Amino acid sequence: MLSSIGLLCCPLLWAQEVTITTEFSDSNAKSYSTQMQHWQLLLESAPQLQVKYVHVGMQRGFELLAQSGFCTINKLKTAERAARWLYSARPLNVSPSLRLITLGQSSPASVASGTVSSGQDQIDLQNWLRHPARRKIGIIAGSSYGAETDQLIKSRPNQFYLVHGQDVSLKLWQMLKRGRIDAIIDYPVRIDHLRQVQQDNTAYTALPLQGLPLHLKGFIVCNRETHGQQLMQYFNELMAQPAVQQRLVASYRQYFNESEWQQLQPYLQQTFSAAF
Template identity: 30%
Template sequence: MLFPRLSLVAAFALLAQTAQGAPEAEPEVLWLRYELPPLYITEGPMQGRGVLDQALGRLLPRLKGLRHRIVTVPPKRLEASLRDLPNACAFGMLRNAERETFLTFSIPFPIHSAPGLMVREADLPRLSALRDAKGRLSLQGWLNDPDLKLGQAEGRAYGAAVDDLVAALPARRVERVSSQNPALNLLRMLERGRVDGVLMLPFEPRALAATHGVKLNGLRLLPLVEQPTARQGHVACSRSELGAEVIKRANVVLAEPQMQTGYSSGSRPSDRP
């Protein structure tokens, strides 16, 4: 299947609206995603075989009476597209207070992937007092140092506890990157000393090392005290009549035991049916 880029999103929305105007046409739902291997793989020989790609592939045939189109967008445009397009949804979204103002969420399902803070190994000695017996870092304690600057991908959510801590920071303390591959840019900024720590999911450094030859020597990803090991993912849709209907139907499917077994970023595509 060909996954179009953001430049075609508006065209898809127009087509969907036209189709909905026809008496017998099924309404079209746009499922937005971006490159985030191994959860979503949007290009290359493994295209469409990410962990959440496959879970979405099991969900969509169960949502009868709807047409579905999967659209790839840059990370910085995901939330804006969900705001602007009344027929837009996303699979695997985290729920937070800001998103609740413009999105409707399904019941949760577990995603076994918790964010950590990537730091320079040279800084580890002065962080020892902030780490517990399991080696987890207190993000609150780290953020209490007014001289430290945090890097994160713009538009990304990391879980309610982490998001709330970051939201309380003054703008000058956070470097938000909105490029096509923000994780890659953030790692380079960390290496060059432009930021002091970067929020990342555990699979992102490995993926960047494999796909872009990033050298991880001298960097360390620390798990966080504030973040549980499993996050709650959701189907999220625009606040519209169609969005509410999609969520209603998705809830029936997501309540089934096989959809509640959890999705792990460490799983290979072949690990799940």
């Protein structure tokens, strides 16, 4: 009991700092502020924790987790990753699933700019890539898009354009606008924020993909060494606090329409029970 209290109250006794890897550069931090808002909410309850940031590509970010004191945030949980790294007990971020983003309005749905189509318009990505066969989708190197899509990427490497390094979402959006690729897989909320920051009125369509759940969860990930274990215990205790859970749940609301939000309630009430 005493050790638990000491860990929560006095992080400087066990871990003065954590280094967080991010996939955006300093110069484009504003464009990626939505990716950091839940982390910033968590830090409001951890004023003594000293945080450093390194701006690297996603693949390099996972490589750095092998070093003591490094963690990353907003990462999907896969069996392969969970076998190697420590994941937070609760997700830091809960958002609608990834969507297929194309320019303008595309069949089979007509969707206004920035609006996500309904579940009945789900896209079979394998069929979409066949018609026409030269279609190409831009994706982030090192990212996971769910088991079914990840397998499709492996089976059709010539139809997926992998982008490495920093500011990848911004680079992919620019490539899409220039006609270098036919679509990207990303979150509408991120595309909307990029457009807002850049004062970009380019219309787009966001279509849900078959095989993906209603929502995706992004976790904090650290290495399994002693420092990583201590950091993860601290993060887990922070996210168990009712006030933290209430702020996190309230922040997720902006991502979902009313119908999606109601469908999400059972999961939120189970996972963030202290918020209700």
